[in-house]
Amino acid sequence: MDLSIQVQIIALWAVFLFGMVFHSQLAMMPMLYGQDVAMPGSSGKMPVSHLWLMLGFYAIPMVAIAATAVTAAPLYRMIHFGLTVVYTVMNFTHAAMDLGVKPIEWYQIALMVIVFINGILLNIVAFQWMQ
Template sequence: MKNEIKVAVLWSIILAGLIVHGLIELIPLFYGTSVVMAGADGTMPSGDMWMMLVFYLVPMVFMAFTVLFTCKYLRLLNLLFAGLYTIANAFHFFEHMGMGFGVQVILLGFVFLVSIALTHSSFRLWKNPSLSE
């Protein structure tokens, strides 16, 4: 598979994992359990909304950039963001390991592994963009 397509597919898997992660957090609502964060006052901080936008938008942007443009600098930027997502996913995975919610641990572990594959494929795309596998 060409590296551009591989990178775009891996970004889409990570995006899907982020979406499913959020949905799993809402499942207790169906059983009448509160999902309100401790100490919440009923308003969501605007910083949290911006953070969510960035975390969902970045994968979509790099999916598009990877398949539409061949600029080496955009590929380096893709690699840097793939690395940042790998680090963020690692921290989030290990954070959830201590919470005892196995479903999220399995999902986040998978997303973390896909992040590693994304970083590896992004590195290969940056170093040798013409490489096909």
């Protein structure tokens, strides 16, 4: 088991999670100044399905961190690499969609670019680990 590469993967997943939590936190900061952060046309109630999707989006990397800490099985390495690619694609899509929000919140775009670059690094390290 190559602990150094597993430690790198765990660290990169942690950076990803911090980035996404900070992305959510930044979106809510205007509330501190009395600004409305509700999505236009929203009913004021978040669908329960969205809460479950968000839970899954954050829980899967948490499980990946724990699994990476305890296993280096070849099958897991392949699944893990695929997972990192899926998350990188989702982050790219998310950043692209944020460019469509008017007005564009450039601080959010900057953060999503950092998270995306971190995802590319995670892909590279996960690919090396899979080999």
